[in-house]
Amino acid sequence: MRKNLQLLEELQRIDLKIDELRQEKEGMLAEVAALELEEEGARRLVAEKKGELEALEAEKLALETNLATEADNIVRSETRQKELKTQKEFQAVAKEVSTARKLKTELEEQILQKLGLAEALTAEIDGMETNLQALSDNLASRKGGVQARIDQMEAAIAADQATREATAKGIPASALKRYTMLREKRQGIAVVEARDGYCLGCNMHLPPQLYNSLYKVTELVNCPHCQRVLFLRIVQGDK
Numbered sequence: 001m002r003k004n005l006q007l008l009e010e011l012q013r014i015d016l017k018i019d020e021l022r023q024e025k026e027g028m029l030a031e032v033a034a035l036e037l038e039e040e041g042a043r044r045l046v047a048e049k050k051g052e053l054e055a056l057e058a059e060k061l062a063l064e065t066n067l068a069t070e071a072d073n074i075v076r077s078e079t080r081q082k083e084l085k086t087q088k089e090f091q092a093v094a095k096e097v098s099t100a101r102k103l104k105t106e107l108e109e110q111i112l113q114k115l116g117l118a119e120a121l122t123a124e125i126d127g128m129e130t131n132l133q134a135l136s137d138n139l140a141s142r143k144g145g146v147q148a149r150i151d152q153m154e155a156a157i158a159a160d161q162a163t164r165e166a167t168a169k170g171i172p173a174s175a176l177k178r179y180t181m182l183r184e185k186r187q188g189i190a191v192v193e194a195r196d197g198y199c200l201g202c203n204m205h206l207p208p209q210l211y212n213s214l215y216k217v218t219e220l221v222n223c224p225h226c227q228r229v230l231f232l233r234i235v236q237g238d239k
């Protein structure tokens, strides 16, 4: 029975090591996933802003086309003015020219405004792209490091699993089943030390008779409070 208890203890030591490696791996994967999400968000924002800039450029182009048309109109009207015979006709065309000039000035104002907006937006996009590049570089280097560490951990887990299988073989099926169930229900700790009359798993006081029975190890003894399997740390010289 002492052998069984020792094997259970050993099994738990290996299982806790595997748990820890798996947790570390999960943590690293979560960290990379968070970085990926951040990079993706930054990339989407850049794409959105570029879309805005394109729309702005298209609006500016349309204004410039209108401006060119108005300029043509003015030239044409002014040419016509020279051929006109009556004062009335001349005044009508002069009015046309004046209206076209006003419109031209307005269009120039609007184009200038769009230019200013496009400039600001371009600067904003430049800043965002620099930020995105930094995020991508950081992600790539972090991914490389994480992959190397995960490869190491996978190898360690595989080795521990093999040791675990070998250790589990020496434990009776019923004890193994109890151990597995307890580990699921008790945060991974199924086997726990008892010391000075207390269970170190739940820190509850153990009945003296039960505590004393741990010295002999004739059977697996459970803590009456947390049900974990109890053992005493045997000091050198004890049997």
Ligand SMILES: [Zn+2]
Pocket: 199, 200, 201, 202, 203, 204, 223, 224, 225, 226, 227, 228
């Ligand atoms: Zn307990």
